[in-house]
Amino acid sequence: ATAVLSDYNGFGVSCPNGEDGSIDLTLTGGTPPVTVSWDNGLSGLQLSNLDPGTYTVTLTDLAGCVFIDSFTLTAPPELVIELELTAPKCFGARDGAIELISVQGGPEPYTLGINGQTSQVIDTFPVLFGQLTAGDYTLEITDL
Incomplete structure (x- = not known):
């Protein structure tokens, strides 16, 4: 899987308390269908309106192969x-x-x-x- 994270001038969200981060996953390989499970209870390949933080995804394909990865959205410092x-x-x-x-x-x-x-x-x-x-x-x- 590859991911594209939101980018606000090098940060994952636009403001220190921003809730505008996003993660878009693209799946490659594996045996479909693939189950997508995020540690925050969300599902799907595209997450939006995210707070700063680390998000971990678990991908499980039909063959039982498991891929786990984490993505971190950072916030700019307060002015x-x-x-x-x-x-x-x-x-x-x-x-x-x-x-x-x-x-x-x-x-x-x-x-x-x-x-x-x-x-x-x-x-x-x-x-x-x-x-x-x-x-x-x-x-x-x-x-x-």
């Missing part, structure tokens, strides 16, 4: 973000700032959006958002 916040000095002043010092984890490059604005690709740090008034700001950082 770790370092920020420095500067509050405005006075009510209504536009001298506040959010400085994105660094982002670690997940495959680069990263895209960054603030308050729903169009995302921009970030390849150098730090990134400064200045002239901000007091209020709530939403940063959205996405890895490749």
Whole structure:
């Protein structure tokens, strides 16, 4: 049997808690029919919506020959973000700032959006958002 695993930039799932992994088996050889049994209770040659982890399959053909193999779907590391916040000095002043010092984890490059604005690709740090008034700001950082 040969297998094709999902590939999200070198990882088996797209995010640390992703449930979008897949394993597609192709059978070659053996005496049909072949029974396919996975250690997680699933069956079939194509599995989808998988969590990160190791999946073991047992293939048994009509002649009683058994083939066992395992496949591991890995997850990218969680994003770790370092920020420095500067509050405005006075009510209504536009001298506040959010400085994105660094982002670690997940495959680069990263895209960054603030308050729903169009995302921009970030390849150098730090990134400064200045002239901000007091209020709530939403940063959205996405890895490749």
